[in-house]
Amino acid sequence: MPAPARSFDFFDSSSDTSVPAPDATSGPQGSASAAGVEARRFPELRPGRRAGSAGPPPPAASARFPDAPPVTADSGRGVSPAAAARRAGVSVEGPSETTRRLRPIPAEDPAGKPPAPTPPVPTPPSVTPSVERPFVSFAQPETYDDSPRPVARRRTRPRTAAAAACVVLGLGLIGGAVTGSWLTGDGADGSGSRSTYAAAADLWHSVPVDELFPPTVQGDGAGPGGADRTWTRIAVAPDTGCRDAFDPLLRKALAPVGCLRLLRATYTDATRSHVTTVGLLFTKTDAAAMTSLKARFQKEGLGSRTDLMPRPYAAKGTAAEGFGDAQRASWTVSVLTDAPVVVYAVSGFADGRTVTAPQPAADAMKAGATTAPAQAGLGHEAQGLADRVERGLRKTATSATEKPS
Template sequence: MPTGRTEPRRHVRPEPPADVPPAPRSRPEAPATGAASAPPPPPASARFPDAPPAGTPGTGTGTGDFRGHGTPARPAEPPRRTAVPEETSGETTRRLRPVRDEVLREAPTPRPFVSFGQPETYDDSARPAGRRTRPRALAAAACVVLGLGLIGGAATGSWLTGDSAAEAGSPGAFAAAGGMWHSVPVDRLFPPTVNGEGAGPGGADRTWTRIGVAPDGGCADAFDPLLRKALAPAGCLRLLRATYTDATRSHVTTVGLLFTKADAAAMTSLKNRFRREGLDRRTDLMPRSYAPKNTLAAGFGDAQRASWTVSVLTDAPVVVFAVSGFADGRTVATPQPAADATGSGATTAPAQAGLGHEAQGLADRVERSLRKRVAPATESPS
C-alpha cells in the first residue's frame, strides 16, 4: 500500500547486444607472455626531485580539482632551490655542487710543466756537498797554468836580459854564440836599419841608420884603460863595432860586441862584479866611440861621449856596449850612464836630449838580434 514515500529510481545500464564487440579500453592490457607485468613507474616527485608532487583530490592542488563551489584552483608556484651549505672541515668526501656560470665562462688554462732538480746535500760546514770538487779542481788547474806561465816568463826574461842561469847549463848554445863573430854576416849582427819601437823618451819609437862599421880586431884601443883592465879576466877574442845615427841626424851612437875567451862560470863572475861594484856606472870606465871618416860621426870622440851602457852576458861569451853623443861634435862635461839618464825626473843634458835612450835602446836591439841567431845555430839538422 502506498505510504507516501517514493523510492529513488535506479538507473540500469542496458546490456549490449550479443553481436556487438566490446569497446576497447583506454589502456591496453599487457600481453600474456608468462612473465610478471612491469611495475608502474614511480611518481614524478620520486624521479624528479625538483618537480612538484601530483595533486590530491579534494586538496585543490591538482589541475582538475575544484574548491568549494566549483572555483578552479590556481597553479602552484614552483618551489625555490635551497642554498647548498658550505663544506665543513669534518667532511671526508667532496660533494657534487652546482658549477657557477662564471666558472663555465672561463677558458681552461694549461698548467706549466715544472721540473725539480736534484736535492742538495750539505756537509758539516753548511756547504753543498756536491759542489766543492769542481771549484777546487778549477782552482788547482789555474794554479798549474799560472805556475807554468811564471816559469816560462822567468826563463824568457832571463834570456832577454842576459841573466839566464837556466841557459848556462847548455854548453852547445854557449859555444855557438862564441863563434858567431866569424859565422854570421855583419849585416845580421849590425843591420843597416834598426827599428826601436817604444825605445825613445815616453815610449816614442826610434829608428837608427848605420853609417859605418869598424874592422874586426883587438880591444887595445876600444876602451878606457880602467874598463880594459876590468874586462881583462874574460879575455878578448874579437871586437866588432858599428856607428848609427837617429832619424833626425842629431845623435850618433856606437854599439859594440866584445867576444871573450871566458867560459860560462867566468862570465857569471864578471857580471856579478860589475853589478856589485857598479862598474857600469863609472865615468872612468866608459867604452870608446867609433868615428868613421867622412860621415856624420867623424867628430865623435872621447869628449863628445854623453851616455853609455855596458852589459855582461852569462849565456854567451859576449859583452854588449853602446855609447852616444851629439852629431854636431859638441862636448859633454858630465856624461851620465844610460840607466840614470833614462830614469824618471832626470834633468841632465844627456837625459833631456834623449841620449840615454839612444844608447840603451840600440844596445838592447843588437843584443836581441844576437840571441835570435844563437837558437838556429844550435839546432841539429834533421
Template sequence: MAALPVDGIVETTARLRPVPDQARPLTSSHPPASSHPLTSSRPIITFAQPDTRGADTARPRLLGALTGPRTAAAALCLVLGIGLIGGAVTGSWLIGEGPGDGAQGAYTVAGSLWHDVPVDQLFPPTVHGPGAGPGGADRTWTRVAVAPDSGCKDAFDPLLRKALAPAGCLRLLRATYTDATRSEVTTVGLLFTRADSAAMSALAGRFKKEGLGRRPDLMPRPYAAEGTVAADFGDTQRASWTISVRTDVPVVVYAVSGFADGRIVTEPQPAEDAVKTGATTAPAQAGLGNEARGLADRIEAALRKTVTAATEKPS
C-alpha cells in the same frame, strides 16, 4: 820625426875576417878551447896465462880452452863498446852538446859568430825601436859605419880594459848608428870573450856588485868614421852609455851615444839614470840615454836570436 834623408849618409863597412894566428888576447886566464885538443884513452886488456898443468887436469884445460876464446870475444866487445861510447861523447863535446849542458853549446856557437855570421845580421843596416825613445816615442837608427874587427888593445880606456881583462878578448866588433834626425850618434859593440860560463858569471856579478857599468871612468869608446855624420864622435863627445855582461853567451854588449855636431859633454850620464823620469841632465834631456840603451837592447836581442837559431836541433 822627419824621414832620414838618403843623401849624406856614407857608410864605411869592413868585412869581418878570421883572426890571424898571431892575434893574442889582451889578457886571459882562459885559453881558447881549440888550444886544448880532446884526448881519449883505451883500456888495457890483459889476458890470463895459458894453462900449463899436467895430464891429470885435462878437463880443466878443456874448460880453459873453451873459456879463452870467449874471454877474447868479450874483451873485444868491451873495447869496441868503450870506443863507440867514447866516440859519441867526444862528438857531443865537439859540437858543444855536453851531457845536460845546453849552455855550453851556446858558448861554443857564440864563440865563432864573429866570423861566421854576416855583418848585416849582427849589425842590421836599419834598426827599428818602437817605443824606445823618451816618453815611449819610436826610434829608427841607420848604420853609418862598421869598424874593422879587431882586438881590444886600443878599443877601451885603461880602466875598462882592466875590468874586462879576466874574461879575455877574442874579438871586438863595432858599428856606429845615427838617429832619424842625424843629430845623435851611437856606437854599439860586441866583445866576444874567451871566458867560460863560470868566468862570465863572475864578471857579471862584479859589474853589478861594484857598479862598474855606471862609472864615467869606465865608459866605452866610440867608433868615429871619416866622411860620416859620426866623424867628430870622439872620447870627449861621449854622453851616455850602457854595458851588459852576458852570462848565456861569452859576449859583452855595450853602447855609447853622443851629439853628432861634435860638442863636448862635461857631465856624461849612464843610460840607466838618463832614462829615468825627471832626469834633467843634458844627456837625459836629449834622449841620449834612450839612444844607447835602446840600440844596445836590440843588437843584443838579435845576437840571442842568432845563437838560438844556430844551436837548435832539427825536430
C-alpha cells in the same frame, strides 16, 4: 561563524598542569589512562572544541602501535580493530621490517665446542690497471750460474791492446827524447847550455855582419815617453883587438875574461842629430867566468863609473866623424852569461859638441832627470840600440844550435 583558533598555548590555564604518571601496567586500561592524560594536556584536541570537527576523536596511541589490541567501543560487537581504524581515518601499517637484518649467530655445539670460524670473504681484484715502473739498468746484471761470459772476454781484449799500445808509445817517446838529447847535446847536466854558449862564441866569423849589425834597426817605444826610434847604420869598424877600444880602467876590468874579437858599428837617428856606437866583445872564457864578471859589475857598480866608459868609433866622412872621447854623453855595458859576449853602446851629439857631465843610460832614462844627456834622450839612444843588437845576437845563437831537419 566559527570560533577563532586559539594561540599555540598547549597548556590550558584551567586545566591541571600536573601530569599524572602513567600506569605501569600494560593493557587496554593503561592505554585508556594514557589517552585521558593526553586529552587533559592538549585541550584543543578534545571533541567539540575545534569548530567544524564532525568526526570521532583520534584513536589512542596504542591503535597505531599494535603491540596489544586496542580497546574501542566496537570491540564487543565483533568489529575488528583494523576496521575500526579505517572508520577513524587512520592508516593501518602492515607487517614490514625497517631495520637491517643482522647476521645470525651460529648456535653453540651441544658438546661445548665453539663454532667453526667463518672463512673470510675474498676481496675482488681491482679493475684499475696498474702502472708498471720502467726497468733501468746501470751496469751488467749479476748472473748466478756458472755459464761463461763472452761479453767480459770481448771487453778485455781491447783494453789489453790499448794498454800495450800506450806502453809502446811511451817507450818510443822516451827513447826519442833521449836520442834527440844525445844528438843535440841537450842533457840534464847543462850540456845544452854549453852547446849554445859554444855556438855563440863562433858567431863573430860565421855570421854575416848584416845579421849582427842590421843596416836599419827599428826601436818601437825605445825613445823618451815610449816614442818610436829608427837607427840607420853609417859605419862598420873592422874586427880588431881591444887595445884602443876602452879606457884603461875598463880594459883592466875586462882582462879576466880575455878579448877574442871586437866588432863595432855606428848608427845615427832619423834626425841625424845623435850618433851611437854599439860593440860586441867576444871573450875567451867559459860561462862561470862570465857569471863572475857580471856579479862584479853589479856589486861594484862598474857600469856607471865615468872612468870606465867604452870609446866610440868615429868614421871619417860620416855624421860620426867628430864623435870622440870628449863627445861621449851616455853609455851602457851588459855582461852576458849565456854567451861569451859583452855588449856595450855609447852615444853623443852629431854636431861634435863637448859633454862635460856624461851620465849612465840607466840614470839618464829616469823620470825627472834634468841633465843634458837626459833632456836630449841620449840615454834612450844608447840603451835602446844595445838591447836590440843583443836580442839579435841571442836569436842568431839559438838558430845556430838547431839541427837541420
